[in-house]
Amino acid sequence: MYKRLDPHRIIATLEVLERRIAERFPGAGLTRVCGELLEAARESRSRIEQLEAPNYLLRTISFAATGVGILLLAYIGTIIEVKRDAENLYGVLQGFDSAFNIVVLMGAGAIFLSTLEARWKRQQAMAHLHELRSIIHVIDMHQLTKDPSRVSTVGVATRHSPQRPLSAFELSRYLDYCSEMLSLSAKVAALYAQGTKDQIVIDAASDLGQITANMSGKIWQKITMVQSQIEADLPAQTMPLPGTNTTTQMTATKALAEARPDEYTSTAPPEA
Secondary structure (H helix, E strand, O other): OOOOOOHHHHHHHHHHHHHHHHHHOOOOHHHHHHHHHHHHHHHHHHHHHHHHOOOHHHHHHHHHHHHHHHHHHHHHHHHOOOOOOHHHHHHHHHHHHHHHHHHHHHHHHHHHHHOHHHHHHHHHHHHHHHHHHHHHHHHHHHHHOOOHHHOOOOOOOOOOOOOOOOOHHHHHHHHHHHHHHHHHHHHHHHHHHHOOOOHHHHHHHHHHHHHHHHHHHHHHHHHHHHHHHHHHHHHHHHOOOOOOOHHHHHHHHHHHHHHOHHHHOOOOOOOO
16 A cells, blocks of 8 residues: 555646645746646546557557568568578578578568657656656746845845845745655656656656755755744844833833744744
């Protein structure tokens, strides 16, 4: 039961993630990217079933072509005139050379036809994995401009500086959503690997898993920086000022917490 990935569970997780992103960041481009990933996951279910099922058309073509080749080779053998004269040795050697060439060509053709179905399925799987690779890089582009070092600073932005309207809490959630999408992208790619024995497809799916792991590592470095800034800002904002009444300071802190609940409720952001 737990030895194979369940595409239904992956799709359900992506559906929940899409709703979470839409509720947290209405109208954000990340929601549409998650929708594309969800659509790719839904399509992968039927695609993998198609790849796992035998392709009877290609098998019929392969068997028919192989049978025709064998019959043709047998017919050629019946029309060859063999002479046992010693003086015809050169002609016999030429005949052996021609027969060897024919057998080699027929064997190469048989191998080509016998692997026709496997190569077609590999081509289809690699095309689907390439689509997933593109979505993964789009996800990475969405987190590229999310710079955690700019959250607490007050530097003057240039005219071409990327817009960063997110608070520290929102930035943490945004980056976490990107990391979840990358992880689920790797799981969708793994579905293709578990549905085939083709080593090339398995290696391609493993490469996507490695790419997403590296990207997630960079994202979690950013999340760690954001969390460190939140934890560093809280003591400074709640520390009593010299000469200030404690009751007055507590009232000011409470008002600040009501105005900015995201940063005062908890240093660790909620799941959604």
